[in-house]
Amino acid sequence: MVSTAAYGTWPSPIDAALAATHDGRPEFVGIVGEEVWWTEPRPAEGGRRALVRRRADGTTESVLPEPWNPRSRVVEYGGVPWAGAAREAGGPLVVFVHHADQRLYAYAPDGSEPPRPLTPVSATGGGLRWVDPHLHLDRGERGEVWCVLEEFTGPAPTDVRRVVAAVPLDGSAADDRAAVRELSDDRHRFVTGPKLSYDGRRAAWIAWDHPRMPWDGTVVMTAEVTDEGTFTGVRPLVGDTGESVVQVEWDRDGTLLFVSDISGWWELQRIRPDAVPGAVVPSSRLCSGRGEEFGGPLWKIGQSWFRLLDNGLIAVVHGRGTTRLGVLDPETGELVDAAGPWTEWAETLAVQDTRVVGIAASPVSAYEVVELDTATGHTRVLGARHEDAVDPAHYPEPRTRTFTGPGGREVHAHVHPPRHPDRTGPDGELPPYVVWAHGGPTGRAPLVLDLEIAYFTSRGIGVAEVNYGGSTGYGRAYRERLAGQWGVVDVEDCSAVALALAEEGTADRARLAIRGGSAGGWTTAASLTGTDVYACGAISYPILDLEGWTTGETHDFESRYLESLVGPYAEVPERYRERSPINHTDRLTAPFVLLQGLDDPICPPVQCERFLERIEGRGIPHAYLTFAGESHGFRRTDTLVRALEAELSLYLQTFGIGRSDVPVLELTR
Structure with a gap:
């Protein structure tokens, strides 16, 4: 029997410990002989990753x-x-x-x-x-x-x-x-691992240089491999400052397949290694013109979106906003998708004979290791199998939606309304909602089951994951909306979704919150200091001071990322100061919680400490929780539990929701 209870007060079997045990996902699948291997998280073992093997007997x-x-x-x-x-x-x-x-x-x-x-x-x-x-x-x-x-x-x-x-x-x-x-010289700042051709005579890898990020522009380097195993004749083959190539693989005929976004979408193409640079074989028979991505941002070295099968077919991860696993016939251009419920395939694939192994999830299942037999079309779960720890009726039922942002631009989002099998909200009451700003910012929120989201929705608090302008999965033009506009477009798009949900009667306008980590922490802080949309916010391992971040307070990989996101510092220093939340703490009135790993080399604690100095004595309710041994992103069970409960407590206090089963977060004024 369904009973009525105020939003946010609903009982839930999904506690913070349960959400923590399901944090993270399998990664980096491979085939060793007849076995499938992968890595997976162990939050209860100090946050380490385990290397798992599935033997032939299962x-x-x-x-x-x-x-x-x-x-x-x-x-x-x-x-x-x-x-x-x-x-x-x-x-x-x-x-x-x-x-x-x-x-x-x-x-x-x-x-x-x-x-x-x-x-x-x-x-x-x-x-x-x-x-x-x-x-x-x-x-x-x-x-x-x-x-x-x-x-x-x-x-x-x-x-x-x-x-x-x-x-x-x-x-x-x-x-x-x-x-x-x-094997190579250090002419390039960044490189990926070398792929050796089938005959062992050629190698290919991807390279790029500051100030570009790998989604801005990369080049494919090739070399002849001598009998002694040295590289000679090293030269660029394809790619440029405005073309992002994110994966290369050799075919048996000696040609090189690669994923490039020269068309505006990451697509699969082919080139002869002896071709004049830029002489790409027409790709119309591969995957062009579909208006979807066959690749993604190269945040981790060695990610893969396609693999070649022995029969000449190509397994591909592709989609627009969401992703599917397909099998592409490069001769006819026919693309057949694998059957199954999965709406997100991770950027890792392995193949053997007719088998394709990947890692996939759906709105009702977490990431699991999945095998497709291309000979039969049969799919099955091989490892990290999702098992419902609670009744799935407590999971949200997300709706993928497109909202209208400033200037009529499209803004994509996954909306997760509150859901409970035995509770509903009172007539006339609208639920509180939390906007989730993803990290990156060159990334996106996938459409998958996340028990952290269910932790809130099962209690009567809605969640809206916003794939703001700059997100991947929607083509290069959508991705480049953030060029020079970080702290503007992301903030506007998140606000547009939050306000649209309130205006249509889905969310309570007075009870909107925002949260995010890393670049999402930046968007959260910028939203709290630059708008009056949100009643409170949860900020995790954030960027708060652009000037500090661009002058030695981060690691090498992203040390010049801001040149594309904001502009060259030497040319627009005032933009760095104007956009930084640390310089607008006088506008901050909303309560917040700040969560920070003390061993974070990407977004170091010093930025949080300076931010807190600026608000000292201003009477803004806040809490600052630090975690020793945690880096960029939390991995340990105790940290994950503390962070999630602190966030919920902030919402309960701000929204005036009474419940006694959550540790109270002490807020300093």
Whole structure:
């Protein structure tokens, strides 16, 4: 029987601990022999990642015990941290990057020896870091790992170089930096791991330079590979300052397939490696003209949106706003999507024979490892299977909507109304709503089940995830709406969605909130200091001071990101000052909670501390919660629980909602 209760007071079986145990998702799937391997989060184990293998008999086990943590810190966001290969004797061999020391290790999980280091430790700056490994067991005397080396040359976060390198598998480089072979020079600031052609004679990788981000412009570099394993004839093949190439793969015929947004959408194209730079084979028979994305932003090194099958077909992740897994016939252009409920496929794929393995989620299921057999069209879940911890009637039923922003522009959003199997709101009462601003800002909110969202909606608080102008998934023109307009377009679009929900009678105008982390934290803070739309806000590991962030208070990868988002600092310094929330604390009247990891190299605590100094004595209710051992994004169970309960308590206090099952967040004035 359904009873009436005020919004926000509904009982819910989804507590913060349950939401925390489901935080994170599997990543970086691969096939080793007949087995499928991937990494997945372990919030209860100090936030480490586990490397999991699914054996041919269907059983799964963790490859590495605690405290081993396969996670790279290259460009701080990392990327593919492991590679594995089957062997005739001794079982599979895996190489992985251990998060604690960033060394590359080799390990035979079927043997008795512990992981052995392959690379040395450096005391300079952030040391030596590795990512996107590719195993070549037949290279060198005992095999090599080709990967990206990030090497710090001084104490500053921007004192760094990156090259394509080869690490011997025999361990001779474990204490000898000179034993690492550099395959490329450091002419480019950023590189991805090298892909070797089927005949072993050519290599290709992606490179780019400051001030561009990889979604602004990248180039594909190619080289001839000598019998000794060195690179010669290195040259750019395709890509430019205004063209973003995010993945390359060799075909068996010696051509190179790549994903480029030269058309305005990330699409699959093909080129001959001996072609004159820019001479792209017409792509009309691949995937052009569909008005959807076949790629995405390269935030992590080694992400993949397509893989070539043995029969010549191509598995692709594609879509507009949401993503699907499809099988593309490059000869006819026919594209057939996999059956199933999934609305989001992650940027990781692996193939073997007719099998395609990826990671997918839906509005009623979290991310799980899924296999498609292209011969039969059958799909099945292989690992990290979603299991309902509560009655799915407590999950929200999201609605994907398009709103109208300033100037009539489209603004995309996923709206999650409150939902409960046994409760409804009183007649005449509208529910409170929280606008979620995603991070990036070059990113998007996927249409998937998120127990953090259900934590609020099952209690009677709605959530609206806004894919504001600048978000990916809608073409380059939509992505570039944020060029020079960060802190304007994102703030306006979030406000437009919030106010539209209030005006149409979906949300209570007096009970609107906003929350976000990283770039979403920036949008949240900018919204609270620049508009009167929201009653309160939850700000996590934010950017608050553009001048500080662009002058040494962040890491190398994003150190010049603001040149495209805001403008060159030397040319528009006043814009940096005018946009920064830290310079407008006098406009701040809404209560807020500020959540910060103390080990965050991307958005350091110093920005939060300066922000709090500016509001001291102004009587604004607020709380500042810091978490030792947490970096950019929270991973530990206790942190996730504390942060989520603090956020809910802020809303309850601000909106005047009474309930006694949530720890009270002490607000300072």
